[in-house]
Amino acid sequence: MKTIGTVIATYKGEKYLEEQLDSIVNQSLKPDKIIVVDDCSIDGTISIIAKYKEKYPEMIIFEQNERNLGHKRTFERGISMCKTDYIALSDQDDIWEPDKIERCYCALEQNKDAKLCFHDFKLVDEEGNLFAKSYWESASISLPVSGAEARKRLVNLTNVISGCAMFFSSDLKEHLLPMPDSKWSLHDWWIAVIAFFLGNPIIVKEALTRYRFHKNQVCSLALNIKRGRKRRTLKEVPYKVKREVGRIIFRKRIAEMRLQEEKERKRALSQDVLKAIGVYKALSLNHISNEELSNLKDILESNI
Numbered sequence: 001m002k003t004i005g006t007v008i009a010t011y012k013g014e015k016y017l018e019e020q021l022d023s024i025v026n027q028s029l030k031p032d033k034i035i036v037v038d039d040c041s042i043d044g045t046i047s048i049i050a051k052y053k054e055k056y057p058e059m060i061i062f063e064q065n066e067r068n069l070g071h072k073r074t075f076e077r078g079i080s081m082c083k084t085d086y087i088a089l090s091d092q093d094d095i096w097e098p099d100k101i102e103r104c105y106c107a108l109e110q111n112k113d114a115k116l117c118f119h120d121f122k123l124v125d126e127e128g129n130l131f132a133k134s135y136w137e138s139a140s141i142s143l144p145v146s147g148a149e150a151r152k153r154l155v156n157l158t159n160v161i162s163g164c165a166m167f168f169s170s171d172l173k174e175h176l177l178p179m180p181d182s183k184w185s186l187h188d189w190w191i192a193v194i195a196f197f198l199g200n201p202i203i204v205k206e207a208l209t210r211y212r213f214h215k216n217q218v219c220s221l222a223l224n225i226k227r228g229r230k231r232r233t234l235k236e237v238p239y240k241v242k243r244e245v246g247r248i249i250f251r252k253r254i255a256e257m258r259l260q261e262e263k264e265r266k267r268a269l270s271q272d273v274l275k276a277i278g279v280y281k282a283l284s285l286n287h288i289s290n291e292e293l294s295n296l297k298d299i300l301e302s303n304i
Contacts (some may be wrong), residue, residue, distance in 0.1 A: 006031045008036045008090045011071075013092035017093070021052050026098065027096065029101045031059070032059070033082065034060045037078040038062070038063075039065050072186060086168070091211075103119070115195055116169065116201040121165055154189070154192060157265070159189040172194055185269060185272055198279065266303040
C-alpha cells in the first residue's frame with residue numbers, strides 16, 4: 001500500500017488546531033506522516049503541536065520557520081519535507097470528515113493518470129455549526145470544473161481548487177517545487193496549474209472537509225490614528241474645494257496604481273503558466289489538444 005502524508009501550515013492557530021489534528025489522526029485510513037510547519041507563532045500553537053508529537057512520535061514531523069515566510073512558502077517547505085507517495089494539504093482550523101483520506105486515496109488508486117483529486121466541502125461557523133452543506137453550491141462561480149474548462153479558468157488567472165480540498169501524487173513535486181516567486185502566485189493556484197497541465201485531476205463529489213469561517217483580528221493603523229483639530233488658514237481656494245480636489249487626485253492615483261498592479265499580476269502569473277506548458281511539451285504529454293493549447297497560449301502571451 002502506498003504511503004500518505006498530510007502537510008499543515010500553522011500560524012497563531014491555537015484556537016482550532018487540536019480539533020483539526022484530532023480529525024486527521026482519527027481517519028479511517030490514517031496518514032503515515034503529518035508534516036507540521038509553523039510560521040513563527042507567538043501563541044499556544046507550538047505547545048499544542050509538541051503535545052501531539054509526544055503522543056504520535058512516529059507520525060508527526062514538526063519544523064518551525066526561523067523567520068516569517070508567509071502561507072505559500074510555509075506550505076512549500078512542508079511539501080518539500082513530505083516523502084510519502086500521496087500528499088493532502090490541510091488548513092489549521094478546519095475539520096476533516098472521518099473518511100476523507102480513504103475516499104481520496106481510493107479515487108487516485110483507481111485513476112492512475114489523474115495525479116490529483118479534489119472534493120467539495122461544507123461551510124461551518126466559529127463554533128463548528130453548519131451553514132452550507134456544499135461550497136460548490138454556494139460559490140458565486142460554477143464549480144466544480146475539470147479538464148479544458150479548468151485550464152481555461154486557470155489561464156484566466158482564476159483558481160479552481162482550494163488547497164484544503166487537494167490530494168495529490170508526490171510525482172507532481174518535481175514540477176511544483178520551487179514555487180513561483182511572484183507575490184500573486186498562491187500555493188493552491190500553482191498546484192492546480194501543474195496538476196491540470198501535467199495530469200487529469202478528478203472530482204470526488206462528496207464534501208469531505210468542514211471549512212471553518214471565523215474572525216481574524218486585523219489591526220488597521222488607520223483606525224488607531226487620532227484626528228487632530230483642523231487649523232484655520234486663509235487660502236485663495238476654499239478649504240472644502242481644496243479637500244475635494246485632493247480626494248479626486250488621490251482616487252485617480254489609487255486607480256492608476258491598481259491598474260498597474262493588475263498588469264503586473266497578469267504578466268507574472270501568465271509567465272508561470274507558460275512555464276507549466278513548457279514542461280507539458282517537454283514531457284511529450286498528449287492529453288491536451290493542439291487547438292486548446294494554442295488558444296491558451298494566445299491568452300497568456302497577450303498578458304505579457
